[in-house]
Structure formats: C-alpha cells, structure tokens
Amino acid sequence: MVNSDNLSKEERLASLSGAIESGSLFTLQRMLNALHPAEIAHLLESSPLEQRKIAWELIKRENEGLVLIELNDDVRSQLTEEMDTVDLVEALKDLDTDDMADFLQGLPDTVIQETLAGMGRQERERVEVVLGYDEDTAGGMMDTEVVTIRSDVNVDVVLRYLRIKGELPSHTDHVIVVDSYDKYLGVVSLTQLITSQPDDAILDIMDTRYLSIPAHLENAEVADLFEDRDLISAPVVSDLGKLLGRITIDDVVDVIREQAEHSIKSMAGVNSEDDLFAPILPSVKRRAVWLGTNLITAFMAAAVISQFTDTIESAVALAVLMGIVPSMGGIAGSQTLTMVIRGIALGQIGKSNTRDLLKKELLLGVINGVLWAFVVFCISAVALKDIEIGILIAVAMMLNLIAAPLSGVLLPLGLRKLNIDPALAGSVLLTTVTDIVGYAGVLGLAALLLPYLRSVFS
C-alpha cells in the first residue's frame, strides 16, 4: 500500500505530457512506476493515443497485469492488441482468478486457449471454473481462492492453521466452514476468531445464516445484496450448495459504477464508448447508430409537418413558434423517463404500483400542461401580439405535456416487457412521440381552428 502522493491527477497528467514533449522519458519512467497501478491506468486513460502508447512502453513488466485490469475495456484492448501471447501470459500470471477470467473474456478465443495452456494446471482449472459462468453472473465475478475450515475443530486450531498459512487473500473478513464434500455450512468472521476463547468450538460460533450467493445470480442483484447488507465478501455456492468461490466488495464496486454509467451513456447513445481519446473511425461508427436513428425520427417529424404546408403558408408565424411544443414535450417526457428508468433499475416498479405511478404522472402532466400553456399563451399574446396562434400553441402544449409523462412511464415499461433495455431505446422513442404529438397537435389544431379563430379575434 503506497502513501497518498503529493501530485493531483491534473498535475500528474501535465507532467506526463510535458515529459513526453521534452523527451525526458527516463524521468517519466521513474514517475510512472512509482504510482499505484490504478493511478497509472487513470493516466493512460487520460492521455491522447500517441502519448498513451509511449507511456505504456515505459511501464515495468511486473506492473503490466495490474495496470491492464484497472483500465476500461476500450483502452485495455487497444494496448493488448499489440502484445503477443507470451507477454500476455506473463502479465496475467499474478492476477486473482476473477480478474484473470474477466480479462480473458475480452480476448479472442485463440488467445484465451493459448493463455490457458501457458498456465500451471491448478491455476488453469480455477480460471476455467470462472470462465464457465456468464461474466455478468456471480459465478463469472467470483474469485476461487478461499480460506475454508471444518466445523469440528476449535478456535485455537483454526488460528494455528492460519498462522501456518501465513498470508490470507485480500478482503478476507471471514473463513468459510465446509463439510468434507465442500458443501457450504457457514462462516466465522476474523473478528469473531480474534474475540473468541481459544477452546470455543467452530460449530458453536459459526454463523450458519450468513448470506451465500447462488452462482447464477445476476451481478446487479449481487450488487444490491452487498449494498443492502453492507458486506465485504460473500461465499458463492452451486445449486447443490457446494462452495465454488467468493465475491469481494472491490469487484462489486466496479459493478455498481458500471451499472450507473451504463444508463447515462445509453441515454446519450454513447453506450459502448469508454475511451475519451478513442480512434476516430470507431467513434464515428459507434455514434452513427444514434445519429441515424435520430435522423429517421427527424424525417418522421418532417413528414408530419409536410401534411400542413398549406396551413403554414397561410400563417407563417406557425413555422416560427411550432417548434416550442415538441421541445417542451421532449423535456417533460425525459424527466419522467429518467425517473422511471432509475426506478426500474432499482427494482422499485412492479405491476402493483404501475397504476399509481401513471396516476401521479398524469396529474403532474395536467398541472404542468395548464401551467406552461398559460405562460406560453401570455408570451405569445402579449409579446408577439398574436392571440390566435397563442391559443393554438397553448392548447397543443397542454396536450403534449400530458402525453409526454404518460409516454415517459409506458414506453420504458413496454420496452422492458420486450426485453429491450429502456435506457438504450427509451429516449429516442420518447422524442418520436413528443415530436409527432407536438407537431401534429399544433399544426392539426391550426388547420382545423385557425380560420374560425381568425374570424373571432380579427
């Protein structure tokens, strides 16, 4: 464990780019290798492509594996693509089984096979167990290195056994009690080992109700359990109750971070983008999905508008103000959408409360609709001196501000039923609804009512 060092992240970044520009690579190498692997990873992620490659070359062989697992997927595969298998095996060899499995899952099959072949037998078998599970399940994130004891011994025997062992895996807050068939029985915390009397029997002090995690549980649910129960580590068991490994809080923190980032990036259509300095062409390709989808939506809105060209020609003020209606609907809808996507992610929304949620958002929509319709009418009528258009915009706005929150609830729930990630598709569908309701509302009302309104107000 290194001490907190004196440079801030920004200062470190500046000194890296300064050192590369001035060519003082030796100083840079010393600076880099004095940092914690996570800090080196952060520096690499923060560096433009060329500087990143230069810095990577300067990192000591024995640090490479630890740095690689701290990197995000994008940057990691950029760097590993240029490594040969021998170097990869070398870099991986000191990692925990869960980190190694996580790492391998991102590599091509041939490289996985070669890497596995390069390992010792015991280690290979351990990694293969983890690789056998989906990477988004408890089995895929578990570490197979566990400290197990039997239930028929006493505290003193366990303490002596641990003292002989010498070192325990990181994040060991308890030892796991198993029977002779490796069936999980319970845990004894280190705290308890320390505070118990030497002749206390493990059978008496072990916690048999401690949470054990089924290997097939999804990682989001694992994270919830850890968060709800403030765990540091928990055993992972098979369907038959056999102990397979354990999950530690550091891996859970990564899951929580990724989950949270997933929503925000999905909603902006940059879901699979991790690297701020990603090469240009992959970036263009990734972002194209979202831009293309939006273009289709925009042309759909244009198709709606094109039905009303006569109306627009008769009152060009409509062209000036009509965009306000879909824009406000989009904002109101995305506010509800954000709350609902978050509610879904937190498991707060089920069949039993959907109706209450809809009722609440409908009421909110009506109040918002009346409120903002009034504001818009006042601005249009007073500032722009156009009462008729003001009425039309206000009524259309009211309709759209009621439709928007209802779509904000129903679209993500519908998408979830279809097994489509609401964060990914929700916002583009929502905008489609609010654009079409907005434009069709204001222009349709104008086509129907404008002649009548004109005759009343002029």
Added chain:
Amino acid sequence: MVNSDNLSKEERLASLSGAIESGSLFTLQRMLNALHPAEIAHLLESSPLEQRKIAWELIKRENEGLVLIELNDDVRSQLTEEMDTVDLVEALKDLDTDDMADFLQGLPDTVIQETLAGMGRQERERVEVVLGYDEDTAGGMMDTEVVTIRSDVNVDVVLRYLRIKGELPSHTDHVIVVDSYDKYLGVVSLTQLITSQPDDAILDIMDTRYLSIPAHLENAEVADLFEDRDLISAPVVSDLGKLLGRITIDDVVDVIREQAEHSIKSMAGVNSEDDLFAPILPSVKRRAVWLGTNLITAFMAAAVISQFTDTIESAVALAVLMGIVPSMGGIAGSQTLTMVIRGIALGQIGKSNTRDLLKKELLLGVINGVLWAFVVFCISAVALKDIEIGILIAVAMMLNLIAAPLSGVLLPLGLRKLNIDPALAGSVLLTTVTDIVGYAGVLGLAALLLPYLRSVFS
C-alpha cells in the same frame, strides 16, 4: 445477518399492496418486520404515498432508525416530518455516529439541538465532531468508533485486549496504531494479527505507509481512493495528523452510487428528485426549473426563425425540413457532452490534454458532418425531389455537426471554470447553441443562396 429470503422485490411489493388493500395488516406487519432494514426501506420507497404511510406505522420501534438511514432523503424527510423529537431520539440511538450525523444534517436546527441534548455525553461529543465537518468531506462521512492500540506492545497483548473487548465495530479490517497524543502512526490488519507470532512487536509489523485520509478531503476523492486501492476502511486524520475516526467501504459505496446518479438526474433536470411517488406540487416546482429554462431556449430559437419569415414564405419546404438540422446537432453535441462530463467527473481532463480532445472532436465533427450531410442531401434530393433545399440542409447540417462536438467540449470546461456543475447546465446551453446555429444556418443560407440555387437548378 438474515438469510436470503424467497420473495423477489416485485413479489414483496405486490404482497404489500395486496395486504393493504385487503386490510390484512397483521400479516403485513409480520412480513415487514422479518425483512432486513434495507429491504423495508426499498419497499417504502417503492410504495405510493398512502401505502407508504400505512406500512411505516407497522414497523417496529427498534427497526425505525435502521430503516430511516437506508431511505433516500426525500422519503426520509417525509416520514420524519411527522415524528416528534422524542421518537426521533429513540429511533436514532443505536446508529453509528456517521449515520447519525448524516441523518441530523437533514433536519431543522432546532430538532438537531433537541436530539443532541437527548443523547449521552460521550455520544453527543462524538456526533458533534462529525457535524463540525461539511457533510461532503471525509470528516462528515467518518465514523468515530475506532479500535486503537499503542505501538510498544506485542501481538499477544493486542489479541488479549481484543478478546476482552469482545466485539469490534463492523467493517473492522485493521486496528489503528496511535501514540499517547492520539497521533496516527499506522495500522495492523486483522489478517496480520492472526498470522503473526504472539511475540511479534506491533512496531515491527505495523504498516506505516497505509493511506490516511485528511478530514477535509472531498467525498468524491475519498471514493476514488477507496476504489483505486480496494480499501475496506481507512483512518481519517486532522491536519496535524491526529486520528479523528475512520471511513468504511459501505459509506463509500453510497457516495459512488449518489455521484453516478447525480449526473444522469442533473442532465434531465430532475436533480433533487429522489422519490418516484413524490407529492405532486413539489414535483411540479422541481421540474419547472428545467421546463422554464427550456422555454426560454425555445423562444430564442423562435426569435432566430422569426428573422426569416420572408424566406420561409418563399419556400415552405424549409419549414418542413429545417428542424432536422438542430435536432441532429443536439444529438451529436450531447454525445460529446456526455463523454466530457464523464471525463471531468473521473478527473481525466486537464489543461494538458484539452487541445488534443478538441482536435479529436473537431475531426469527428468534420467526418460526421460530411457523412450525414451527404445522407440528408440524398434523401432530400431523391425522395423529396428538391435539390436546392437538399443542398441548403446538407450544408447547414455539416456546419452544425462541426459546431456541436466543439460546444460539447468547450461548454462543460467553461462551466467548470465558472464553478457551475456541467451536468446541471451543460445540456441546456448545448441545445441553445445547436438550435441557434442549426436554425440560423439553414435559414440564413436559404436567405442568401436560395434565389441563386433556384436559378441554377430550375
């Protein structure tokens, strides 16, 4: 620690609302009090207002405090508003100092004073230390209950001392070594205590380089340190190196979750909204800020369009297609914005790499611009048979797709300089830019070039 129970979150939610509707409150009470406090909190958060109040009444007095600290701020203050101070003090009394301080910070001053007055002296002093620090700093999130030892003893003495103590605070993974003035010297992990020989001197085995956290460090930085170094707990020290308390990973996980949610909720303008079933009027008020700001933006765009009514009258197809340009710019800009806001939050962007980032996004903008301009031109020219308008839309689109990513980099960086949260104000400012550049671009080009283009193509 309770066992994993058999009902899923959704089933529990359904049985709660079923029990309330059928009036079988006794069953409900038994079900509720068998759950873990975090699960009760989740149920309350997932329940509509009225069901929430009924369920809260059924929760046992001794569970109230633990449930309250698990609730989000909105729901918690809803429930505590109706409690009197005596009940509050009672509910709080078994909490950790950090939880209690966190809880108290959300209450009115008079209630804080009354609650403090109702505590025992030692406990009050502890809570007051934590309350003395800003709640977003290490000092504000620390727990003051720590296990300390002196450096001049051996392992056996420490083990005997711990055995007499009987129970250690949760998440104790090490004991902290201090001198007689409470100055922080280092730590000895429980693992090490267990695996060392009884006569090993603490002075020899203690880790003097273990990270200690300055009390004034911001909680986001504390979270980074825990994440980078995979910590379970860390000591908090004053500027003079005096040990004040410790921070544990469970509180850090909360910070990480909140940080991540902050960005996504800020960008949708629902920043301070935690409760899916919040009462209507507060919701209307909270969401009004964002809707009002957007209305101003929308009227600014309308003002731009109103400068070109003559042009629109001469070619109403412009009114049909012009919205496509700001819409695509908004998407492209928010993609960049999302990446940059994330980069800022992760500390990846500094002076030294801003230029590289701008260069990358400029190049991306040019490629995207050319690509999508071409697509839009083809659609307009072939499907809509309007080459002139196609050219205008394409050129305006190209300009906007170049302006958008540049704004996506420069706006959040500028906001950060002004100490304004980029997640909060970034997206509305960005849309303002892309709307105005979009509309002004397409209509301005039309005013300038349409007569000329018409003469060429017709």
